[in-house]
Amino acid sequence: MSKPEDVPSQSEAHSSTYSKERDLETGTITQHGPDDPENPRNWPSNVKWHYTLAVSVFTFISPVSSAMIAPALDKLGKDLHMTSKVENNLALSIFVLAYAIGPLVFGPASEVYGRVRLLQFSNLWYLAWNLGCGFAQTPAEFFVFRFLAGLGGGAPLALGGAAISDVWDAEHRGKAMGIYTLAPMLGPVIGPIAGAFISQNTTWRWVFWSSSAAAVAIQVVGLIWLHESHPATLLKWKRNRLAKETGNDQLHTSEMVEPLIQKIRGAMIRPVGMITTQPIIAVTALYLGYLFGISYLMVTTIPDVWAGWYGESEGIAGLNYISIAIGSFAGLFLNVLYIDRIYQNLKAKNGNVGCPEFRMPTMFIGSFIFTAGLFWYGWSVQGHVHWIMPNVGVVIFAAGTMGCLQGMQMYIIDCYTTYAASAMSACALLRSLAGFGFPLFAPYLYSDLGYRWGTSVLAFISMAIGIPASIVFWKYGAKLRAMSTYASG
Template identity: 40%
Template sequence: MASEDAKLNADTIRTVDPTDIELAPASNPSKTDDPFLVAFAEPFDAENPQDWRSGRKWAVTDVLSATGFNRIMVSTIMAPALSTIAKEFDMSSTESAMALSIYLLATAFGPLAIGPLSEVYGRKPILHASNIWFLIWNIVCGFATSKGLLIASRFLAGFGASAIYALANGVLGDVWRPEQRGRSLGVYLLIPLLGAAVGPIIGGFMAERTTWRWMFWSTSIFQAVMIAVSFTSFHETYAPLILRRRAERLRRETGDSRYYTTDERLNANRSPTRVLGRALTRPLRLLAFHPIVQISSLISAFYYGILYIVLSTFSDLWTKQYNESIEISGLHYIAVALGEIAGSQICAKLMDGLYHRLKARANGEHAPELRTPSIFPGALLGPLGLFLYGWAAHYHLHWIIVDIGVFITMLGMQITSMPMTAYIMEAYPEHTGSAGAAQQFMRSLTAFLFPLFAPTMYNVLGYGWGNTTIGLIGLFVGLPAPLIIWYYGATLRAKAGRIY
């Protein structure tokens, strides 16, 4: 099944960043060739994040995971209380929907700056700064006295929250090797995936029993705790920065200015302003000129938009069609959480198992395209779940059938998205943060836009035909795109390098 393109070594045909070609050295020297080159020792270097002991790797991963849980939970926690908030601030239905989704719009633009900044200044300072920024504006949301202030502070909080999307790919790519990709992604996603579904459950009980403001106050308390934990447990993972600090230490201690890193050599003739400017434009250039980023972003964005259609309309289904209370309607989001968790754990084993098998068939050569076969089961399951969910809701069948349909939908979408994330991480090992930011830009746009037309779609088509339409589009998008990557991914990566 594997084509010659898919068997090509990713180290041989790697994507060359267009900003670096003009100054890239003719060949990459090794430490053996040049004693003044500062690089990680082989086969083991204690400062190399990929050689860290497992406990330290998991500590960094868990900090990101817990932080992601809170930030993602805040994106959906308002959903059950929208009618209450709209009444208090005299908001139209569009304005109340905007108060919920403006947070997601911010997560589209935030990574475009945060991802590249983490490749210039390192992951650690960006994480700490974004944590504090998010805390401040989330507190402001809880004390908002007007709809304008609520919407504005939600946007600014979302900008800070978006750092988790920009940093996660980069940090996981920094510390985990390809052989551990499935397991590391599965463990990392375990907690954040709960956030999107747990948010409406918690929000439903708070909306019914206390003021909606506690949604923001309680998550701010949790965020303050996570800030304290991250300051003590999170270590810098960005290899070029770690090596740069090592080179600076050697130059200082020996008085010899000839010590350098590969990164310093590439940027030797560039001013700090130019380096920063090129870094900040990299995500959009990747999205504009690299077909594999475009294809993977299209797949991820479509399924992410469906997720937020479900999250934003699920409560209304139960309160308006099944006449359940807000509290009880929130409990149905458990099906969403269980589907995503099951999908992440199944896909983790599927990804690693298929990767080892396909790598063996490719004579032990690693290529990012080996991730794509894992996508196909999810590309089929997601639309099937939508069909079941939609027609069960259309005919008012027992609630368990609807929840099973949602469970299958979330299961399929998770199995689809994880290999795409792994593919981007391995196709762009030197600029994982920027590539992830480009992908997240599209994902967040659909998460913002899809819920805006979802109520109208369901009013016009009903749940049956509405979900069938989305499911058919999902089959049209979700099946051909991975085939393109499987057969032509290596060629497209090489061509991008030659052109740019």
């Protein structure tokens, strides 16, 4: 991907006033300025929020689908003649594995065809293959359909952060990112709750058919609320429109648009280069992956805990996923209330100069809460105390996860504004691999160590990564960015 298009930075665009006459005189169609109504950051507030909500619901359906089958894994395995617990869990996690590949194609493709077309196309792709999962008759068919559905489902996770940054500036991006970040957290909550009652009262196949029906409704929302926000695509459209109006085919844009194959090649190479040369991305990607891995581990083990350990029915056991929703909403509420306020206060104290490290307080607090929630959950389950106690641990864990996710994603976007898509792709790669792998080793972890020490090991690892990383980035992040050829500024 070329530098101007990876994820748009509009700082230069805002430095001068847009002039249609000047563009026609020079023959070069320039980036949208602060007086240009086509500039996504100049959209009316209600249009921005409709756009943000639309992107968020596109991002929401995929995590719903990824976890919706969790309560019905045993029924699915029995019906399709799967022979092991690992194979059953693979039916869930192979969808997440595809997340590691989809962004490498859909991310750069959005720089050629725009955000909206790729969001809508990827949703239709997901819809077709997810529908096919409900008709699968063998494990091989199911795994292939499930993986292909995941390729489309992972696209909004890759495009969403870039799309949000298209329309919101740094001072007001926190609330929008909070809504967007909530989507992949609530998906693994609502999905299993619905999946538990669906599979209990009908069949596991309706898990896929019902989520496909939801994808149709989301496609309609996209047709109404999604408007193209990618600056390079809008610039190309403006050039074509002015060329048609004036009859001047010599007009050209100020940005070079690479062929898609070159963008895909760059998308595959640059994230690897960034994750191996940028300490900020390496540590952030590692911790993001760890958070998602534990989240999916939790999703797959909650039915075992409350149905097997506490003896609840399948449907009632699924209701315990509400704890993740409560914690996620609590984390979102605190983030929306304070994240932009913290950033603006620190900016004011810094001579009114913003700094990516001003996102670190959110990550530090979130890491501490996340770790505490894991300890609470593991020791409550192993002690077989009242069922509400491990739910409290899950609430704490989910609230901390929201704080960490939002703080880290905002930090990456602020640090690597121009190259944010590649940076987020690097993070998505580890995140997807962790989401795929953690549920597979969960049965062995808890059978060998039990819930008390198995979860404690996970908490100790979190303590060793998240809290020190936020302190190091707070103190030395500016120096690390100054040494980087990718970091903005």
